[in-house]
Amino acid sequence: MRISDILRGKGHQVATVSPDVTVRDLLAVLAEQNIGAVVVVDGGEIAGIASERDVVRRLHEHGPAVLDGPVSAIMTHPVRTCAPDDHVEGLRQVMTEHRIRHLPVVHGGRLVGIVSIGDVVKSAIDQLETEREALVGYLNS
Numbered sequence: 018m019r020i021s022d023i024l025r026g027k028g029h030q031v032a033t034v035s036p037d038v039t040v041r042d043l044l045a046v047l048a049e050q051n052i053g054a055v056v057v058v059d060g061g062e063i064a065g066i067a068s069e070r071d072v073v074r075r076l077h078e079h080g081p082a083v084l085d086g087p088v089s090a091i092m093t094h095p096v097r098t099c100a101p102d103d104h105v106e107g108l109r110q111v112m113t114e115h116r117i118r119h120l121p122v123v124h125g126g127r128l129v130g131i132v133s134i135g136d137v138v139k140s141a142i143d144q145l146e147t148e149r150e151a152l153v154g155y156l157n158s
Contacts, residue, residue: 020108020122021101023140024130031121031131033058036065036089038076043067043088054119056128057092063121063128065092070118098123098131109137 032055034043045067046055054068067088075083075091083091098121099108108120112134122130 018105018140018144019101020099020103020105022131023105023132023136024101024122027130027136029130031056031128033069033128035059036087037090038091039085040067040072040088041092044072044084049061053133054131056096056121056131057088057094058128062125063096063098065089065094066096066119066121067092068119071085083128096121100124101129105137105140108132109141112137 032046032050034046034055034057036059043055047053052102053070054066056063057065057067065088070091071091072083097111097115097117099111101122101124111117112120117157119132120132121128122132
């Protein structure tokens with residue numbers, strides 16, 4: 018299975034913010050869209066990624082003043098990305114090894130989607146279910 022298969026099912030929508038947006042506004046986007054991370058885009062280029070985890074860590078380190086600061090102060094950068102043709106298995110290993118929960122999908126230098134660890138786990142479960150059904154069908158025939 019490839020990343021493009023995941024995107025076909027979930028869509029290509031990606032929440033983005035600019036680096037100068039406040040962390041407070043970032044939290045509003047995360048809450049309103051019920052997501053865990055947004056891609057930070059500056060001039061059409063991926064500048065970083067900002068997640069709930071980034072906010073919590075910076076709040077712990079620097080206190081509530083972080084909320085009125087820019088997203089650029091808390092975002093993770095550089096950003097690991099993947100391509101639509103990448104295999105899900107390889108992505109699962111990268112996400113596990115590097116403790117990454119969200120990866121932007123880039124094709125031809127353009128942001129075309131985002132995958133989460135939940136998307137990757139769901140694809141593995143779907144694949145196992147398909148294999149189970151095939152085996153049961155084989156045994157019953």
